[in-house]
Amino acid sequence: MQNLGKVYLVGAGVGELAYLTLRGKQLLTEAEVLIYDALVDSDLLTLVSPNCLKLDVGKRGGQPSTPQAQINQLLVAYCLQGKQVVRLKSGDPFIFGRVREEIEALVAAECAFEVVPGISSVLAAPTFAGIPLTDKYLSNCFAVLSGHQPELLDWNALAKIDTLVILMGTRYLAEIVTKLLACGRIADEPVAIICNCSRPEQKIFQGTLTDIVDRTRGISLSPAVIVIGKVVDLASQLQSSPSSAVLTGKTILVTRAAEQSSQFRDLLQQHGAKVLEMPALEIMPPSSWQTLDNAIANLPQFNWLILTSANGVEYFFERLATLGKDARSLAGIKIAVVGKKTAATLQRKKLQPDFIPPDFVADSLVAHFPEVLEGQKILFPRVETGGREILVKELTTQGAEVTEVPAYQSGCPQKITAEIWQALQQKQIDAITFASSKTVRNFHQLVQQELGHSDILLTTLLENICLASIGPQTSQTCQELFNRVDVEAQEYTLEGLTTALVNYFSNIK
Incomplete structure (x- = not known):
């Protein structure tokens, strides 16, 4: 084979x-x-x-x-x-x-x-530092070398090259300087050491062959790139302006399900944030497909299909395909969705929703429903357990006949990863975001599990960390479990939550 x-x-x-x-x-x-x-x-x-x-x-x-x-x-x-x-x-x-x-x-x-x-950092580190490796007047050529075995290099030849870029050389900096000076390099030759290039913790140390060793003595430099040559003096003129992104230097913890966090991570990173991910939800198939299969077999009896999450869309259409059907089976059925993300997921299935409530929350769906609900037969594929019951209750009160079917279930992971737990304990996180009440409850459960269910330790752990919520219901759960919420999105979307965080950190600078 x-x-x-x-x-x-x-x-x-x-x-x-x-x-x-x-x-x-x-x-x-x-x-x-x-x-x-x-x-x-x-x-x-x-x-x-x-x-x-x-x-x-x-x-x-x-x-x-x-x-x-x-x-x-x-x-x-x-x-x-x-x-x-x-x-x-x-x-x-x-x-x-x-x-x-x-x-x-x-x-x-x-x-x-x-x-x-x-x-490669060979090219990127000097660029981030504002150091051109070639210049019409100062550098016609450059050489790249590994500095971790300086005794193997031809320093007489290297000393004649305009610009040197050295990787893995900080441990041998003193020896490299000594060899270049011995081979005729001038003592006031400019030197730059660029550490952690491209990252928020990037640092640049400048000096000359005479004093760079003393200037960096006792400082942990690795990983770093060393640049030696006259072009180093151009750094003050050519280095990019510091990032003006509001979230630069901030670490944001995202608690969405692993398969749903990439879009939010991208939005936050566009504003300069470092993003850590702690999936507080595990999305999986329902315990049984039977009720959803029965509903799909009887699709023509429904007037409306209501979808309130991207997960509901994905699992409903996945099951539709498994049963040998496609979007044509929904002919004659109108579709209502809650939220931009849900609408976008539906549109990727080549379908346009017939109705999206204006406030991106389930409560708004009933208040703004485009038809009289009396007598409407509604199919509602939803999370198996833990979802809000108010939507079904209000639809039923208005006279609709609602068929709820489990399309997926969401569970709580077994534990927090060691990396995230260490970041929380060491106060490395500036904000924690919650996109649903369930993520709040699961995060609370996982943290309390680590703390031995101590409310005092929980309060101490989250002290000075911004708790950010996507909307009113999520905020209410934050208040119940943490006694506070610091940020609430005005528009109940990931974009709205990002904007709320940007505004929050803009105001506290």
């Missing part, structure tokens, strides 16, 4: 998700196995499916890491199992990435592979 597995050796770029290539992003979303290096930004890991196997192989100087031969074996083994494997390397795979050894192992095992370029 033909092996359909393939290995993609992907450059992760310089750090932030914004600088990942489109091809890299696509492959991460499709990966079945992800094998990644320690320097890869954690935000990139949020792109992979929850079902993707993630393997951290380290590969950072001076720290424990998986032996290269074992990494090669992992790539081959998973590819031969027919998996789509992404080998994620910081920067670009072909720049100090040891990719040759991995490709040789794949070729020997007759495994298909593809190399996907990434933006």
Whole structure:
């Protein structure tokens, strides 16, 4: 049987998700196995499916890491199992990435592979610092070198090159400076060290060959890029203006279900936020399809189909297809949806809703319903347990005959991940967002589980963290469980919640 597995050796770029290539992003979303290096930004890991196997192989100087031969074996083994494997390397795979050894192992095992370029810190770090590597008057050429074995390099030749870009060299900075000075480089040659390029914590240290070692003594510099040459002096003129995005430097915790958080993450990142994800919901099929199947078999008897969530849309149409039907089965049935996200999900099914209430909440649907409800037969696919009952009650009170059917269920994850729990404990989070009452309840349950159900410890843990709600019902649940809510969206959408956070942090600066 033909092996359909393939290995993609992907450059992760310089750090932030914004600088990942489109091809890299696509492959991460499709990966079945992800094998990644320690320097890869954690935000990139949020792109992979929850079902993707993630393997951290380290590969950072001076720290424990998986032996290269074992990494090669992992790539081959998973590819031969027919998996789509992404080998994620910081920067670009072909720049100090040891990719040759991995490709040789794949070729020997007759495994298909593809190399996907990434933006290397060699080019990006100087750019972020405002340092051009070439300049008509100051630099006709530049050389890129690894500084972790300075004794192997020809310093006489390197000293004659206009601009030097050094990776992995901060531990040997004093030795590098000594060798360049000994080979004739002038003592007041400008030097820049760019640490954590592209990230909010980026820092730039400048000096000369004479004083750069003293200027950075005792400072943790790695990961960093060293630039030596006259072009360093241009940084003050050419460096980009600091980001004016309001959420720059803020860390926002998103509690939506894993498969629903990408849009919200993108909205927040556009305003400069660092986003951490803690899925407080797990979306899954209902305990039984029987009642939904019966409703689908009798679709012609209904006047209206009401959909109040993107999950309801996805699971209803997935089941429709499973039963051999498609959108044509809804001929003669009008569709009402609650919320822009629900409407957009329906539109991806090539259907336009007949009615969207103006306030994006279920309560508004009854108040603004376009037809007399008396005698209307309504099909309502919904979450199996835990949804609000007020909509069905009000529709029924108005004389409608409502058939509720479970289309999916949402549960609470077993525990908080170690990364998120550490961020909460170390006060690294500025705001927590809630897009439904259920996410509030599940978050509360998970945190209390860690704290031994102590309300005092809960209050202390969330102190100085902004609690942000998507709408009135979610805010009410925040008040019940946390005794406060700091931000409520005026428009009850993810866009509205983003705007509310931007306004909040604008006012407290």
